[in-house]
Amino acid sequence: MMQENRQHTTSREKKSPQRWGIWLFIPLFAGIMAVFIFSLEWRESLKVQRVMINGTYILRAQDVYTLAVVPKSSVMYDVNILEVQKRIAVHPYIKSVHVSRQLPDELRIDIVERSPIASLNGKEFRYVDNEGVLLPFIQTPVQFDLPMISGIDGLEKNVPGKVVPNDDLLQAIQIFQTALLIDSTVYHMVSEIKMNHGGDVMMYSSEGGVPIMLGQGDVAKKLVTFQTFWNNFIRTDDPERLKYIDLRFDGQVVVKWNKEQENS
Numbered sequence: 001m002m003q004e005n006r007q008h009t010t011s012r013e014k015k016s017p018q019r020w021g022i023w024l025f026i027p028l029f030a031g032i033m034a035v036f037i038f039s040l041e042w043r044e045s046l047k048v049q050r051v052m053i054n055g056t057y058i059l060r061a062q063d064v065y066t067l068a069v070v071p072k073s074s075v076m077y078d079v080n081i082l083e084v085q086k087r088i089a090v091h092p093y094i095k096s097v098h099v100s101r102q103l104p105d106e107l108r109i110d111i112v113e114r115s116p117i118a119s120l121n122g123k124e125f126r127y128v129d130n131e132g133v134l135l136p137f138i139q140t141p142v143q144f145d146l147p148m149i150s151g152i153d154g155l156e157k158n159v160p161g162k163v164v165p166n167d168d169l170l171q172a173i174q175i176f177q178t179a180l181l182i183d184s185t186v187y188h189m190v191s192e193i194k195m196n197h198g199g200d201v202m203m204y205s206s207e208g209g210v211p212i213m214l215g216q217g218d219v220a221k222k223l224v225t226f227q228t229f230w231n232n233f234i235r236t237d238d239p240e241r242l243k244y245i246d247l248r249f250d251g252q253v254v255v256k257w258n259k260e261q262e263n264s
Helices: 002-045 061-068 081-089 167-182 184-188 219-234
Strands: 050-054 094-102 106-113 116-120 126-129 134-136 148-150 190-194 201-205 211-215 242-246 254-257
Touching (some): 050 061, 081 106, 167 190, 167 201, 167 219, 184 219, 211 219, 219 242
Parallel strands (some): 050 106, 116 148, 148 190, 211 242
Antiparallel strands (some): 094 106, 201 211, 242 254
C-alpha cells in the first residue's frame, strides 16, 4: 500500500512541472505575437520620404528619379528593389545600379555611369565608351572634350546601350585606351582616328589637324614616339608647317613639311 502511495505521489510531482510549463508558455507566446504584430505595424508605418541618388555625373539626378518610379510616401517595404533597379538599368548611360533601403525613410540609389571615350562620325551624333557600348547623344551639363572615330560604316544600325560588334571600332577604342594609359595628354593630342577596314590607321592631331600615319601594330611604342617628337619639335614651331607625320617605321618618325622637302 505504501509503495502504491509513493508511486502516485511521484506521478503527481511529474505532472506538476508540465502544467507549470504550459502556463509559462502562454504569456511567452502572447508576447511573441504582440512583438510580431507591432513589427508589422511598424513596417507599414515606414514611408519613403527621400530618394538619395549617388554617382551621377553625366545624367541628372532627376532623370534617374524619373526612371525609378517611386512615388513619395510609398510604403518602404512595398517598394520592389529589384524592379526599381531593372527600370533604371535600361538607360544606356547606366553601367550598374544598386538600390537599398536606408531606414527609416530613405531609398538610396547608387549609380555607376558609362563615360564616352570618343564620338562617332555618322548620320547620327553618337558616342562610344571604352567597352564598345554605343551611347546616344544626351543633354547633359558635362562638356565632353572627345576625339572622333571615323571611317566605319553601318554604325547607325546598332542599338544604343549595346556593344557594337565591329573590329575596327574596337581597335580604335584600344588605341585611345593605350593613349590614356601612357599619358592623358597623348589622348588629347589626337582629334580623330580614321579606320580603313583593316588597313593602315590614320590619326589627326588636335593642333593643326596634321595627318598621322599610324599603320598597324606597336601602338604604345608609336604613340610614345609621337609624343616625344611633338613635344621636342612642334611645341616651339607651327604645326601647320607639317604636311604629315609617318609612324609606320620602327623607331622612326618620317615627316613631310609643307615648305621643305621630306625630312626625317
